[in-house]
Amino acid sequence: MNGPDRWPPLPRLTAAHVPLTRDVLVVSADGSRRQVPLAAERALTLYVDRQELVTLMTLGQEPELLALGYLLNQGLVASATEIESITVDWDVAAAAVHTRHGVSGLAERLARRTVTTGCGQGTVFGDWLDRVPPLPPATQDAGSVEHAVLVQLLDAMRALPSIHREAGSVHGTALWQVQQAQQAQRESGGLGAAGEPQMLVHVEDVGRHNAVDTVAGWMAMEGVAGEGCWLYTTGRLTSEMVLKAAQLRIPLVVSRNGATAMGQQLAEQLHLTLIGRAGGGRYLCYSGAERLRLATD
Template identity: 55%
Template sequence: MASLDPLPRLTQASTALTRAIQIVDEFGEHRAIAIPAERPLTVFVDKRELVTLMTLGASPELLVLGYLLNQRLIETVQQVESVTVDWEVAAAAVRTRAGIADIAARTARRVVTTGCGQGTVFGDLLAQLGTLQLPDAGVARIRQSTLTALLDVMRQQDSIHRKAGSVHGCALFCGTRLLMFVEDVGRHNAIDTIAGWMAMHGIGGADKLFYTTGRLTSEMVMKAAQMGVPIIVSRNGVTAMGHELATQLGMTLFGRAANRHFLCYTGFERFDSEPEPPRGALRELAG
C-alpha cells in the first residue's frame, strides 16, 4: 500500500562543480584549466551524525536520499520529512517523520568499498539478496541495436569529465531515451543520486537501463538491483564479486562498452544479439 505521507521537502543547494586553477603544461605555458570541485558533505539523520560523503554537490539532496535508500536505512522517501543542505557548514540535515529504528545497530558494521572517493556500505550485502526481486527476461531485455544507440548517446553527452576529468558518470535510460545523467567524484555517489531522483519521481526500474563509466563492483550491482534495474552497461569492466552477484540476481551486465564494442558478462537470456559482420567480411566490403 502506498504511503499517505507527502514527499520530503528538499533544499536546492547545488553548487559550482568545477574550480579554475593555474597550471604549467609540457610546453612551459601557464594557463587556466578547470578541475572538479570535490567537497565533503556530512550527513546528520535526526541530529545523529551518519557519514561524510565526498561529492561534487550537483544534487546533494537527491544524493542523500539515494544513499539512505540504497543503504536500506529507509524503505521509501516518504519516511523523510526534509533534507536541508548548507554548504557553509558542509552538512546535510535529514529529518525523518518517525525516526529510523535501531539505527545505531544497523550502522555499526561498515564495509569500505572499492568505490572511487571510497564508498561505505553498512551491514552485509549478501544478506540482502533474498529480498530483491527483478523482472524476468520476458519483461526486461535489450537489443544490440538499442545498446549501440545508448552508447552513442553517451558519447555525445556534454560532461564534466570531458572538460575537467577525474569524475565518474552514471545515467538512467528507458530504451535509448536518456532520463537522468549525473557525475560525481565516485560512481557510488552518482548511482545514489539517480536512486534519489527515481524515488522522488515515483519511477520504477523494471524497464530501465543503467549506464556507468565505472567498473561493476558488487556495490554497484547491488545498488542497481535495489533500484529494480536489471540491465547495467559499463564503459569499464566487472569484478569477480560483481559478476557473482549479478549471476545470482539474474541481472545482465555489459562491460568494456564503447562505440560498437562490448562484452556481455551475464544474463545472456535478456540480450537479443544482432552480431556485427566478421572483421574479415568488413575488410572485403571496404575493398
C-alpha cells in the same frame, strides 16, 4: 508517478547549488602555463535527526538527492516518505535529514560497516547482501536487450556534454527508460522517433557510488521503478555497483569500463545483465546474456 497531493507526502528538499568546477593554473611538460577547470570535490556531512551519520566527498551536483539515495541504498529508510525534509547548507557543508518517525536501530547499524573499494563512497552495511533479492530470471521477453537500442544509448552517452568532458576526474551515471523503445523496435523492425530510448537523469560525481545513489534519490522522488530501465555508468562494475542496481530492480547495467570477478558473480546470482567495455558498437556481456537480442539473431 507522484502527484502533489500524494500521501504520505514526499520529503521537502532544498535546491542548494555550488560551482562544479574551479579553474587552476597548471604547468605543462613544455613549460607553458594555462588555466584548466578541475572538478570540485567537497565534504557533505549527513545528519539524521541531528545525529551525525557520515561525511561524503562529493562533486555537489544534487546533494539532496544524494543524501536521500544514500539513506535508501544503505537501507536506513525503506521509503522516501519516511523522510520529512532534507536541508543542504553548503556554508556548513551539511545535509540535515529530518525523518517523520526516527530511524530504528540507527546506532546499532552504524556500529557494523563494510568499507568497500571499487571506486566509491564505500560504506555499506554488513547485512546488505542479505537484503537484495534476485531479479526475475533473464529471458527474451519485454525486458530483453535489443542490440540497436544499446548502441544508440552508448552513442548518446558519448555525445553528452559533461563535467567529465570539461574537467575529468568524475564518474557519470545515467538512467535510461528503454522498455517502450524496445517494444517499438520489435514492432517496426527499426527505430522510429517513438522508439528511441529516453534518458531520464544523468548525474556525475567524484565517486561513482555517489552518482548511483543520487539516481536512486531521483527515482524515489519521481516514483520511477527500475524494471523498465537500464543503468549506464562510466565506472567499474564491482560488487557494490551490481548490488545497488539489483536493489533498484534495474535489470541491466552497462559500463564503458570492465567488471571484477565478484561483480560478475553477483550479477549472475541476482539475474542481472552486466555489460562492460562498451563503446564503438562493441561490448562484452558478463552475465544474463539470455536477455540479449544481438544484431546476428
